[in-house]
Amino acid sequence: MNTQMILSQTDPRPIYVQIMDEISRRVALGDWQPGMRLPSIRELAADLKVSVITVKRAYLELERSGVIVTQQGKGSFVNQEVSVDDVRMQELARYLDNAARVAAAMGMSHDELVDALADYTNR
Amino acid sequence: MLAIKCSNVRKTYPHFALQDVNLNLAEGTVMGFVGPNGAGKSTTLRVIMGLVHQDAGSVQVLGHSMPAAQRAAKWDIGFVSEDMRLYSHRTLGFHLEFLEQIFPKWDKPYAAELLRRFDLNPEQKLKGLSHGQRVKAALLTAFARKPRLLVFDEPTTGLDPVARKLVVDEMMRVMEDESRSILFSSHNTLDVEQISDSITFINQGEIVASQDKESFLDAWRRVRLVVDDTFTLPNCNSIVKTQRAGHQMVLTVSDYNEGFAAHLTQAGASVTDVERLTLEEIFIASVEASQAGQHAIQGEAA
Amino acid sequence: MSDTSPTIVRELIKKDLQIMKVPSLCYWLGGIGAILLAVFFGDAAGTIAFILFVSVLFGAGVHAAMQTVTEERREQNLPFIMSLPVTISDYTVAKMSANLMLVGTIWLTLSAASYVIFIGDVMPKGTIPFLTIILVAIFLAYVIILATTVVFQGLAPAIIAVVAANLGTQAYIWWISEFHDVRSTVNGMEAVWNNTYLTVIGLQVAAVCALIAFTFYSQSKKTEFL
Numbered sequence: 091m092n093t094q095m096i097l098s099q100t101d102p103r104p105i106y107v108q109i110m111d112e113i114s115r116r117v118a119l120g121d122w123q124p125g126m127r128l129p130s131i132r133e134l135a136a137d138l139k140v141s142v143i144t145v146k147r148a149y150l151e152l153e154r155s156g157v158i159v160t161q162q163g164k165g166s167f168v169n170q171e172v173s174v175d176d177v178r179m180q181e182l183a184r185y186l187d188n189a190a191r192v193a194a195a196m197g198m199s200h201d202e203l204v205d206a207l208a209d210y211t212n213r
Numbered sequence: 214m215l216a217i218k219c220s221n222v223r224k225t226y227p228h229f230a231l232q233d234v235n236l237n238l239a240e241g242t243v244m245g246f247v248g249p250n251g252a253g254k255s256t257t258l259r260v261i262m263g264l265v266h267q268d269a270g271s272v273q274v275l276g277h278s279m280p281a282a283q284r285a286a287k288w289d290i291g292f293v294s295e296d297m298r299l300y301s302h303r304t305l306g307f308h309l310e311f312l313e314q315i316f317p318k319w320d321k322p323y324a325a326e327l328l329r330r331f332d333l334n335p336e337q338k339l340k341g342l343s344h345g346q347r348v349k350a351a352l353l354t355a356f357a358r359k360p361r362l363l364v365f366d367e368p369t370t371g372l373d374p375v376a377r378k379l380v381v382d383e384m385m386r387v388m389e390d391e392s393r394s395i396l397f398s399s400h401n402t403l404d405v406e407q408i409s410d411s412i413t414f415i416n417q418g419e420i421v422a423s424q425d426k427e428s429f430l431d432a433w434r435r436v437r438l439v440v441d442d443t444f445t446l447p448n449c450n451s452i453v454k455t456q457r458a459g460h461q462m463v464l465t466v467s468d469y470n471e472g473f474a475a476h477l478t479q480a481g482a483s484v485t486d487v488e489r490l491t492l493e494e495i496f497i498a499s500v501e502a503s504q505a506g507q508h509a510i511q512g513e514a515a
Numbered sequence: 516m517s518d519t520s521p522t523i524v525r526e527l528i529k530k531d532l533q534i535m536k537v538p539s540l541c542y543w544l545g546g547i548g549a550i551l552l553a554v555f556f557g558d559a560a561g562t563i564a565f566i567l568f569v570s571v572l573f574g575a576g577v578h579a580a581m582q583t584v585t586e587e588r589r590e591q592n593l594p595f596i597m598s599l600p601v602t603i604s605d606y607t608v609a610k611m612s613a614n615l616m617l618v619g620t621i622w623l624t625l626s627a628a629s630y631v632i633f634i635g636d637v638m639p640k641g642t643i644p645f646l647t648i649i650l651v652a653i654f655l656a657y658v659i660i661l662a663t664t665v666v667f668q669g670l671a672p673a674i675i676a677v678v679a680a681n682l683g684t685q686a687y688i689w690w691i692s693e694f695h696d697v698r699s700t701v702n703g704m705e706a707v708w709n710n711t712y713l714t715v716i717g718l719q720v721a722a723v724c725a726l727i728a729f730t731f732y733s734q735s736k737k738t739e740f741l
Contacts, residue, residue: 104489105407106427136389139382141243143410147427195439195485259741264597266738280602287600296741297594300534314526315599351595 093129093137105140109148111181114157117168118177128158128166155180214240215273216362216394222260222270231256231418234270238411241391243384245405245426246398247492248415249500254398255294257415258366261396262292275362288316291355294366298347299339305350306335309357316358324357331379345376352380356387363387365397369404377401381408402493406430412492416503433495434469437486438462438477447480449473453502465490465498523601527609528616531583535617538582542575546625553632569653572625573684576618576657577677584610584664585673594741607665607734611727614661622657626650641703644712649688651719656680658723662730691715 097108116122128134131149135142149166152158157177160166193203217238224231231253238244248254259265261274263283272279277286299308305328313319328335331349339347352368363384369377381404387393388408399405405412406426413423422429440462446455451468462482466473474484490498549568552560587593596606629646632638663676691697696711 099403102489104430132389132391136385139385139408141408141410141426142388143242143425143427192485195483262598263602264594264739264741284600284602284605287598290598292594292598294594296591297598298591299595300592301590303534311526311530315523354595355598 093134095134095138097138097140106144106148106151109134109138109140109145110152113148113152114177114181117157117172118174118181120174122168124168124170124172126168128168130165216240216242216275217261217396218271218273219257219261220271222257222267222272224256224260224265224267229253229256229418231260231267234260234415234418234420236413236420236423238394238396240394241388242410243388243395243397243408244411244413245409246396246413246415247400247402247405247496248398252415253418254415255296255366258292258294258364258396258398262287262290262364289361291358291360291363292365293351293355293368295370296366297351299350299354301340302338304336304338305333305342305353308350308354309335312354312358318359320357320359323359324353327353327356327383330383331376345372348372349376349380352383356383361393363393363395363397365395367398367400369399369401377404384408402491402496406492414496414499416500421499421503430489430492430495432468433490433498434466434473435486435488435490435494436464436466436469436474436477436484437488438464438482439485440482444481447476449476453498467499523599524605524609524612527596527599527601527606528613531609531613532617535579535582535613538578539575539617539621542571542578543621543625545571546575546621547628550625550628550631554637557632557637568625568629569649572622572650572653573656573681575621576653577660579614579618580657580661580664581673581677583613584661584668585670588668589670597740603734603737603740604731606740607731610665611661611730615727618657618661619654622650622654636704639702639704640706641700643706644708644716645692645697645701648691648712648715648719651716651723652684652688655719655723655726656684658726662726665730666733 095109095112097105097112101108103111113122113128117124122128128149129137131142131145135145138145149158149160153160153166156169157172157180158166159169189207190203193206198206215237217236219234219236222231222234222236229251234253234257236244236257246254246257256265260267260272261279263272263274263280263286266280274286275289277283279286299305309324313321327333331346331353333342333346333350333353339350342350348368348371352365355363355365365384368384369380372380384395384397385408387395397405409426411423411425412429414421439460441460444462446452446462446464451466451473452464453467454465456463469487474487477484546568549564549571552567553564557564587596601609629650630643633640633643657680659680660673660676664673667673692701694711696709700707700709
């Protein structure tokens with residue numbers, strides 16, 4: 091099994107988050123259709139050369155956020171009811187969350203942050 | 214089902230002692246065994262292999278009691294240690310034939326495939342091989358036994374990045390079969406972090422942590438704070454290291470949870486960043502902390 | 516050794532025999548050469564032939580023990596062997612068997628062949644019992660070296676054993692040769708197996724057996740094996 095997933099060593103995020111993002115992105119782009127069967131945890135671990143527990147954690151978190159569903163003994167599938175928009179929003183949410191935290195630490199107000207963001211979208 | 218179970222294992226030498234080593238390796242998982250030089254990694258692995266008899270405590274490997282039942286256990290273990298050499302005046306092929314005679318499960322096509330993948334020539338005598346080729350040859354002799362348990366003592370030491378990747382890839386290929394398990398020690402924290410399901414950390418003959426990798430890495434954080442002049446740090450066991458420069462403060466924390474940041478905020482600091490640590494950073498921080506006689510790692514076997 | 520593993524022990528023995536095949540053949544041919552030298556040029560080269568013969572017997576034993584035991588440890592092959600499904604006692608059985616088989620065969624065939632020098636009247640037949648003592652003493656010296664290498668493993672004890680066994684055997688043979696029962700019969704025309712000869716040979720054989728038993732015993736007491 092070769093999923094062509096490439097993980098980055100310079101990415102500061104933990105590997106399980108990278109795997110989650112990669113899968114979410116594939117779902118968001120429509121490359122992995124709702125109902126599609128995912129590689130088993132062991133298959134993906136062997137393919138990516140990362141530990142089973144890391145892939146397991148990524149699958150668990152994806153399940154929690156509703157991107158995939160796992161059926162006992164059958165495997166994991168892209169959620170039939172997955173809203174591609176939601177998945178996209180979730181991806182965006184991570185960046186926004188980061189921005190909000192940094193802004194707060196710098197003492198920026200809500201309006202200042204919104205203005206700063208507007209500057210970027212208008213560029 | 215446990216592939217390895219060590220309970221309160223003790224072994225005393227004049228200048229070194231393994232103290233109450235407890236270590237559990239679940240079947241179908243990879244355990245990375247880390248610790249500074251002289252911490253007791255090799256001794257522990259030798260006890261597990263039955264090559265050194267413990268003074269006290271019990272060792273079960275694949276359901277066999279060690280060292281008494283080491284013969285039965287070793288049919289299903291592939292062991293390679295850093296100090297192991299094949300016969301230098303013999304060819305690699307000589308060794309492969311020798312092992313084929315011994316192990317009924319010896320997988321000849323797989324051995325041939327590994328020769329190709331590891332780029333080794335069976336006609337060549339061992340003395341003509343480079344260090345990397347010798348290590349790969351020794352590992353090949355373990356892999357092709359198709360054992361249920363692989364025990365590697367520093368399998369990637371001295372290998373170039375390409376050879377290291379070959380070895381790590383092969384270890385992960387083994388893990389496609391959920392009845393097989395791997396215990397390996399390494400100074401290469403990147404390898405350990407990448408492929409281990411659990412991490413066991415040993416220092417000065419004592420296991421300081423042994424738990425699943427995700428929780429182990431998750432428990433550690435570097436917290437960056439901006440503080441005012443009057444700020445005093447609340448007393449807390451989980452702070453392993455404190456650095457301060459002007460109004461900035463950096464804490465290394467071994468038992469992090471969400472409440473910790475809130476606690477600091479209440480004390481008057483503003484938390485600017487909470488970062489994860491690599492295994493290497495955790496390794497160094499905890500060894501430094503234990504050398505400084507501080508309270509190091511809280512996490513016990515989960 | 517009730518709990519040995521026959522297949523692997525057999526493979527381990529085979530491996531050692533294979534490694535020692537060529538050198539052993541060389542020693543054996545050297546021994547035959549020494550005997551031929553004594554038979555054909557006994558008058559002129561008798562001493563040289565004897566020294567060559569003894570050196571070959573001694574050398575074959577030292578080489579086998581050092582190569583299969585000491586060298587294997589020095590070259591760090593031991594962890595590889597001990598990664599196999601074997602115990603310390605399997606290892607000991609394999610090492611002792613391979614060595615005793617190999618050196619025993621060389622010793623036995625060359626010893627037997629050496630008696631050809633007594634055909635005809637070249638050598639006084641009264642020397643036969645004394646030669647037998649020398650031959651068994653050389654084998655005893657070899658077993659001392661083998662036991663030391665197996666039990667102590669290191670290079671230094673092996674070298675000490677070789678030197679001590681060599682010098683010790685010479686002194687011992689000289690001592691025996693001074694016995695009255697030996698001096699009075701050794702140059703006779705007939706082989707006389709008096710009680711002194713039989714007792715000395717009996718004690719030497721007993722010492723060989725005791726050393727082999729001691730080796731197995733002390734190996735079984737080891738708690739550390741690398």
